[in-house]
Amino acid sequence: MTLTAFEILRSSSLPILLEQEIERVILGGQFSPGDHLNEKELALRFGISRGPVREALRSLEASGLVDQVPNRGFFVRRLSASEASNVYDVRSVLFGLAGKLLAERITGDGIERLKQLMADMDAAVLADDFRLYVKLNFALHEFIVAASGNEVLAHQYLTLVKQLKLYRTHSLMLGEAMHASHCEHQVMVDAIAARDPAAAFEAHFKHVEAAKGRLTSATTNLV
Amino acid sequence: MTLTAFEILRSSSLPILLEQEIERVILGGQFSPGDHLNEKELALRFGISRGPVREALRSLEASGLVDQVPNRGFFVRRLSASEASNVYDVRSVLFGLAGKLLAERITGDGIERLKQLMADMDAAVLADDFRLYVKLNFALHEFIVAASGNEVLAHQYLTLVKQLKLYRTHSLMLGEAMHASHCEHQVMVDAIAARDPAAAFEAHFKHVEAAKGRLTSATTNLV
DNA sequence: CTGCGATAAATTGTTGACAATAAGCAATCT
DNA sequence: AGATTGCTTATTGTCAACAATTTATCGCAG
Numbered sequence: 001m002t003l004t005a006f007e008i009l010r011s012s013s014l015p016i017l018l019e020q021e022i023e024r025v026i027l028g029g030q031f032s033p034g035d036h037l038n039e040k041e042l043a044l045r046f047g048i049s050r051g052p053v054r055e056a057l058r059s060l061e062a063s064g065l066v067d068q069v070p071n072r073g074f075f076v077r078r079l080s081a082s083e084a085s086n087v088y089d090v091r092s093v094l095f096g097l098a099g100k101l102l103a104e105r106i107t108g109d110g111i112e113r114l115k116q117l118m119a120d121m122d123a124a125v126l127a128d129d130f131r132l133y134v135k136l137n138f139a140l141h142e143f144i145v146a147a148s149g150n151e152v153l154a155h156q157y158l159t160l161v162k163q164l165k166l167y168r169t170h171s172l173m174l175g176e177a178m179h180a181s182h183c184e185h186q187v188m189v190d191a192i193a194a195r196d197p198a199a200a201f202e203a204h205f206k207h208v209e210a211a212k213g214r215l216t217s218a219t220t221n222l223v
Numbered sequence: 224m225t226l227t228a229f230e231i232l233r234s235s236s237l238p239i240l241l242e243q244e245i246e247r248v249i250l251g252g253q254f255s256p257g258d259h260l261n262e263k264e265l266a267l268r269f270g271i272s273r274g275p276v277r278e279a280l281r282s283l284e285a286s287g288l289v290d291q292v293p294n295r296g297f298f299v300r301r302l303s304a305s306e307a308s309n310v311y312d313v314r315s316v317l318f319g320l321a322g323k324l325l326a327e328r329i330t331g332d333g334i335e336r337l338k339q340l341m342a343d344m345d346a347a348v349l350a351d352d353f354r355l356y357v358k359l360n361f362a363l364h365e366f367i368v369a370a371s372g373n374e375v376l377a378h379q380y381l382t383l384v385k386q387l388k389l390y391r392t393h394s395l396m397l398g399e400a401m402h403a404s405h406c407e408h409q410v411m412v413d414a415i416a417a418r419d420p421a422a423a424f425e426a427h428f429k430h431v432e433a434a435k436g437r438l439t440s441a442t443t444n445l446v
Numbered sequence: 447c448t449g450c451g452a453t454a455a456a457t458t459g460t461t462g463a464c465a466a467t468a469a470g471c472a473a474t475c476t
Numbered sequence: 477a478g479a480t481t482g483c484t485t486a487t488t489g490t491c492a493a494c495a496a497t498t499t500a501t502c503g504c505a506g
Binding site: 013058083090097152 | 239274282284291309312315319374375376
C-alpha cells in the first residue's frame with residue numbers, strides 16, 4: 001500500500017497527476033464548457049503553485065479538453081454541434097480499424113471475454129438497467145480498442161471519447177436506442193468471432209455512425 | 224507587414240511560438256530521436272526562462288514528438304518500427320476518411336486544383352525530380368485533408384505525419400516507388416472527381432497502406 | 447587496470463515574486 | 477439616462493532562486 005503511493009509519486013510527476021485530476025474534474029461535470037479555469041484557484045485547490053498547473057493545462061489543451069486564449073487564460077472547451085459531428089466521423093473510422101485489427105488477432109480467450117460482456121449487456125437490456133448498460137458499453141468499447149494492439153489508435157480513440165463528453169446532449173439515450181445499440185454490438189462481436197476483418201470494420205464503423213445518428217435525431221439541427 | 228507581426232505576437236503567446244520553433248528544430252533534424260532536450264539550453268537559445276520552455280515541451284509531449292521521464296527531462300521521441308507501423312495504420316483510415324469526405328463536398332474549383340497538382344507531379348515524375356515530387360506530394364496530401372472540411376481529422380492526420388518524420392528511414396524512396404505513388408494518386412483524384420465517396424475511401428486508404436509497404440520493403444523486419 | 451564509492455557538478459522540479467495585461471467599477475461628460 | 481474615461485483590482489505571463497534528484501568526476505582499494 002505504502003509502496004503504491006510511493007510508486008505513483010515516483011513514476012508520475014506533479015504535472016501529470018494534475019492533468020489527470022483536472023481532467024477528472026472537468027469530465028465529472030464540476031466545470032461546464034466555456035468555464036474559466038483560474039490558475040491560482042486550481043493551485044490552491046491542490047496545494048501547489050501555478051507552474052505545474054500551467055503545464056497540466058497545456059497538456060489538456062493539446063488533448064482538446066481546454067482552450068487557451070492569450071492573456072485571458074484557459075477555458076473548458078466548448079464543442080459546437082458541427083465539431084461534435086467531426087469528432088464522431090473520425091471516431092467511426094478509428095473504431096472501424098480497431099474492429100478490423102482485433103478480428104485479425106483475437107485469441108480464444110478474447111472471444112470468451114467478448115461473449116461474456118455481451119451476455120452481461122443482454123441482462124442489462126432485459127432489466128432495462130440503463131446505467132449498467134452505459135458502463136458495460138464503455139467497457140466493451142475500451143476492450144476492443146485496447147485489444148486491437150495498436151496503441152496509437154487506442155490513444156486517439158480515447159482522446160476523442162473524452163472530447164465528446166464535453167458535448168452535453170451525450171446522455172440523451174433512450175430505451176430504443178439502447179436496444180439498437182445492443183443489436184449493433186452483436187453484429188460487431190459476430191464479425192470479430194468469425195475473424196472477418198472486413199465485416200468487422202464495417203460493423204464497428206456503422207455502429208459509431210449510428211450512435212452519431214441517434215444523437216443527431218435527439219437534438220435538432222446538428223451539423 | 225507591421226500589422227502581421229503585431230497580430231502574431233498578440234494571438235500567440237510565448238509558449239505557443241516556442242512550441243512551433245522547437246518542433247521545427249526537431250523535425251528539421253537538428254535533434255535526433257533519443258536526444259536529450261536541455262531546458263536551460265533551450266531557454267538560453269531563445270533568450271527566455273525555463274517556464275515557457277517547459278510549457279512548450281508539455282504540448283509537444285501531448286502531440287507525440289517528445290517523451291518525458293520524471294527527473295530526467297524531455298527526450299526527442301524514438302519511434303520503433305512497430306510504432307511506426309501503428310501510426311501508418313491509423314493514418315490510412317484517416318486519409319481514407321479524408322478522401323471520402325472530400326468526394327462528397329468538392330467543388331469545381333477544387334477539382335481544378337487537384338488536376339493542376341497532378342499535372343505538376345506528372346512533370347516531376349517525367350523529369351525524375353524527386354525533391355520536387357516529395358514537395359508536391361505533401362501539398363496534395365495537405366490539400367485533400369484540409370479540404371475535407373473536418374478539422375479534427377486534419378489535426379490528427381498532420382500530427383501523425385509529424386510523428387512519422389521521426390522515423391528516419393522515411394526518405395528511402397526510389398524511382399519506382401515514385402512511379403507507383405503517382406499512379407495511386409491518379410486513382411485517388413479520379414475517385415474524388417467522380418464524386419464517388421466509397422471509391423475515394425478505398426483509394427486513399429490503399430495509398431497510405433502501399434506507402435507503408437514500400438517503407439517496409441525498404442527496411443528489414445518492420446513490424 | 448578495473449570496479450566501487452563518495453563527492454561535486456549539472457539538471458530538473460517547484461516555488462514565490464514581480465511585470466504586464468485584462469476586467470470591474472465609479473465618477474464625469476454629453 | 478447612456479456612454480466614456482480613468483482608476484482599482486484581479487489574473488495571467490515571465491522570471492530568478494532554491495530544493496531535490498540525477499549524472500559526472502575523482503580517488504581508492506582490489
